[in-house]
Amino acid sequence: MSHYVGKTGIVVRNIPRADADAINELGGYGVATVHEAQGRKGLLDPAIRPIQQDHGISGSAVTALVAPGDNWMFHVAVEQCQPGDILVVATSSPCTDGYFGDLLATSLQARGVRGLVVDAGVRDTRTLREMGFAVWSRAVYAQGTVKETLGSVNIPVVCAGQLVNPGDVIVADDDGVVVVRRTDVTMALEASRKRAEGEEQKRVRLENGELGLDIYNMRPRLAEKGLKYFDNLDELEG
């Protein structure tokens, strides 16, 4: 499939999607946990930021590749979306134009789409927040776009430094966006559960004043690496 990265003029109608319950549960764990759970991979570039605060979503990726300054393929992509999807849009070269605003959001929301991740600009951000339509983008910019050049929908794309296949699972929150391969969802889910449990136990111990140095037994290895403690600055200087 990766042979199709960057190809234009293609729309794929039916894509595989992961189990809806699994997707939702992954969303509950959040980006940082899922990223760790699947072996520290899949994070989009930190330049992709949410336009809203304290909100997280998860869903199946419907992918689109668009030309710079041209949002034609957004309209093509809308038709391929189903409830629970997240639209993931890459550009064929860097562009911060405002590809997406409240009308397209209305259309996606009408189809049950949960949000947009786009390596470009968006606009109408106040209205998008009022609508409750979640967006992660590289820029906020009102610059309009044209509808002249074909891209593709539902081929693999490289979005903000990560390969995203149609049907991969997207988790997005205040920390950014992570992609989970559709075939890794079960693994990522189990690892996330385990990690969340472990974190909960550690949190209680840390709240009670125990130190990570002791919980993780770091002291011997720190000493072995040569860490030296000094009582005060005078001892260090002396």
Next chain:
Amino acid sequence: MSHYVGKTGIVVRNIPRADADAINELGGYGVATVHEAQGRKGLLDPAIRPIQQDHGISGSAVTALVAPGDNWMFHVAVEQCQPGDILVVATSSPCTDGYFGDLLATSLQARGVRGLVVDAGVRDTRTLREMGFAVWSRAVYAQGTVKETLGSVNIPVVCAGQLVNPGDVIVADDDGVVVVRRTDVTMALEASRKRAEGEEQKRVRLENGELGLDIYNMRPRLAEKGLKYFDNLDELEG
């Protein structure tokens, strides 16, 4: 007039302003709509961001050109401001210093000024939000400035990539800032009204599940350009 871009040592006392009702109505349509309505021009660089959220203003530009790290001309500019104005400040070379804080905002607010657009830094941002004084800036930075070098007030300036003449209309909201030539206000207003109406009709249809592909009759032209649909990935690969 554009002959004066970049000249220092000049203050112009009386500038033409557009009709107050027209300015206010333009503000109601917001940046994205006004930008589209006037033919997709006049947007300031997307690096200019608001310090507050979900707030929009419009007003007549009082312009100022300031030296890097020198906010002397802000004080000169305050005197030239009237109720309903927006102060628009350009620097003669890039600078992120904090030119503007709560005292200058107090002075501008006392004169009825609606906000500040500055291609530099500002400070006291929490107080500015509490005061309800709206600001769009390139940076937030507490670095102080001096008062040694002349600039100008109410000459044309290039602010964040756009030419702004004194008396031009500024519309600013969460999407950024757009400048409308004073002589284009009527045109921009009529086009904005028309555009807003059209958008409202489309919004209803999109909410009802109609597709942009159909509303805008995009399918024939997409096909003509060569867009191909595939039922699934296997068909694409096959």
Next chain:
Amino acid sequence: MSHYVGKTGIVVRNIPRADADAINELGGYGVATVHEAQGRKGLLDPAIRPIQQDHGISGSAVTALVAPGDNWMFHVAVEQCQPGDILVVATSSPCTDGYFGDLLATSLQARGVRGLVVDAGVRDTRTLREMGFAVWSRAVYAQGTVKETLGSVNIPVVCAGQLVNPGDVIVADDDGVVVVRRTDVTMALEASRKRAEGEEQKRVRLENGELGLDIYNMRPRLAEKGLKYFDNLDELEG
């Protein structure tokens, strides 16, 4: 002491701290005032931004130097923190990884630490806000870190362009972060008080419509420098 900048493998246990009341009072004046009061120095790079809004803190700096992508020293640093401290972390080379999340914040909060200033990335930002743990960072990024390479704790570090000694006072709010040398605290405090009083008086006059031009007696010097007033654009052009 500055001889130790950049050295690794060192932890200093006891550091001098400024008077707690003085630290708290400095925090009340905020970054812009304190920066001005101490002679316009000590501001960290404006790229360091808060993850929360409308919140300010002050405290004694516990410093840490960490390797890129390696948060081991955070755990070492926690043990050296006391109530009222702020952890200040520099990296030995630029890195935006998410060094810090809710577990480390829980541990710091349990020790009474007031916040974190880090020239790198953080994660779990929504949870950090919910916990009320204040953070200033260069980036928000979920990318995990390892625990393999030693850094140092409580040596002088250069964080976001400023030298920070352990025990220096940190003031941080929406405008950014400023460091006050421990030995300058009394001077900074007195100057901040005086400045705050002066600003309050000016604020009242400005609210009443007086101009900075008159309050600061700027007109003669502006004229001397050659500032020219024109009644209108025609006069300027003529």
Next chain:
Amino acid sequence: MSHYVGKTGIVVRNIPRADADAINELGGYGVATVHEAQGRKGLLDPAIRPIQQDHGISGSAVTALVAPGDNWMFHVAVEQCQPGDILVVATSSPCTDGYFGDLLATSLQARGVRGLVVDAGVRDTRTLREMGFAVWSRAVYAQGTVKETLGSVNIPVVCAGQLVNPGDVIVADDDGVVVVRRTDVTMALEASRKRAEGEEQKRVRLENGELGLDIYNMRPRLAEKGLKYFDNLDELEG
């Protein structure tokens, strides 16, 4: 294969490579031509710049994924390189450290490797130029790296925004870097030949003063889109 993007701990010893003559011929056409010939795709981010001027290479990609600030996998990758290869290195999170210098270049040069493309920093750049070892990188920075964390060699990587599979063909010159899928080489080669011929004919006509407007018959479509000519500024204003 794309399932393996981002996985660590993997080395693949034998990878398919394209025909050597085809690779060399592609290199002769250069980045701009090959990019156009294969349908305008495959360009790495323009932030990847050569450390030398007026030099171009092509070769088979040996890929590596490395941790931030950790160049251990470079040594693992060297062993997998053959004459005619280009080493392509991605990092698991953004990092500008100097992963690569003259010793690693000596080792690669001894194996007949033609160059390095790395989404990070390099050092010893003067020596690299003297050695004639070609490098494209995101940064020049002397910052050293450690050898603690595993990455992978010869799995698909996303390098500077493009998916690169082991065995894909890399063309790099002053314009940047483009990747050609191994399975697209024949297509890209034929299209490059055709394009180069066409360009040569056009160059002669343009040198003789013919206009692109006429050669490409652009005038009717420009008129149809509404382009208006004015004899001079007065006519425009009038």
Next chain:
Amino acid sequence: MSHYVGKTGIVVRNIPRADADAINELGGYGVATVHEAQGRKGLLDPAIRPIQQDHGISGSAVTALVAPGDNWMFHVAVEQCQPGDILVVATSSPCTDGYFGDLLATSLQARGVRGLVVDAGVRDTRTLREMGFAVWSRAVYAQGTVKETLGSVNIPVVCAGQLVNPGDVIVADDDGVVVVRRTDVTMALEASRKRAEGEEQKRVRLENGELGLDIYNMRPRLAEKGLKYFDNLDELEG
């Protein structure tokens, strides 16, 4: 005229140009001198960099406004160029695509055009250097562009932060690019001559070891501002 900034669909055929000898002499003084001579204005953003080294030009600006990722107007602009011109291109929104390569350069060179200043990307940079066609650009990037959207030729444009009118004089060298209003050429020329003479005299004195402190009689004013000299660090600390 500035009313036309940002308008599309316009070509102006005949533009006023400054005296050729004056333009050439200005070029000889270089960017830094001309910028100072005309009162420190007119400098384009420092992000605009030459693709060649140790080369300077001057000429009359033929201006073009282009859409993002669309180089159609370059072809329209070529026809409006005369010997001695410099093509100055602005984009209607930020874009780093490679709008310009060796074929367009061949066409411009055939018409006697001296160079290109473009607030976007270029490609074929090695060939451009071999041709001796001078270019200043924001980026080097091979990304191709389309020909779908109208811009304008020979209207005022804002290029890299400066207003450029058709017929204004451009001076470009290793220090960047400066624009001189056509009506300011005589003034700028005389001031440049005077400045160059003054600099030559100062250079001789400085080469002979005289200090700027004495040549410019800075010591009294430095003392008055409060500059204090200390014999050594001990005296400072003491």
Next chain:
Amino acid sequence: MSHYVGKTGIVVRNIPRADADAINELGGYGVATVHEAQGRKGLLDPAIRPIQQDHGISGSAVTALVAPGDNWMFHVAVEQCQPGDILVVATSSPCTDGYFGDLLATSLQARGVRGLVVDAGVRDTRTLREMGFAVWSRAVYAQGTVKETLGSVNIPVVCAGQLVNPGDVIVADDDGVVVVRRTDVTMALEASRKRAEGEEQKRVRLENGELGLDIYNMRPRLAEKGLKYFDNLDELEG
């Protein structure tokens, strides 16, 4: 001494300098080697780049702190320079103005100064290269500066992220700039010698085709960390 970081209005006349032979020998090893030899510290931010290629220097730091857009202190600093010095200039807030050109370079060259490191912009770069005066800067920009605000000379400064004391040793080449504490010179020199010898031996072995994997005996530890080799992609997938 670090108490004086950021203070203005101070000039220190006599500073300690390291042994001239030691400084020169350090310069011969270059930035990457010296940085490693002294324990991977002291590197200035990679944004500081040379204006010339394939040239390296070393010398004693004369330091200056300057206001944004104000180069007055350069003239004060010249007088404090001796043969073999390098002028190191920090700004009190970020600024890319062209503080330094050929006249100041003439003056420094007349005093035997070897070069300039400045966290700001420079101009006259072509002339500087012709003069053979070496410069490392953050930007090239012709923007002029004023002479209104005091800074300091020969106090400790933070330049591009590193603390530099007057009399510290600077090594600068194509890889960037590193600072060596004056009191660390002997240590750094011995470690550089040892490192250079070790590298020379390794270079010979690598040229002969030996692998770093074997020279550094990396294989056992890689295996222990879990690195897995696969014969080919099929085996990996299988």
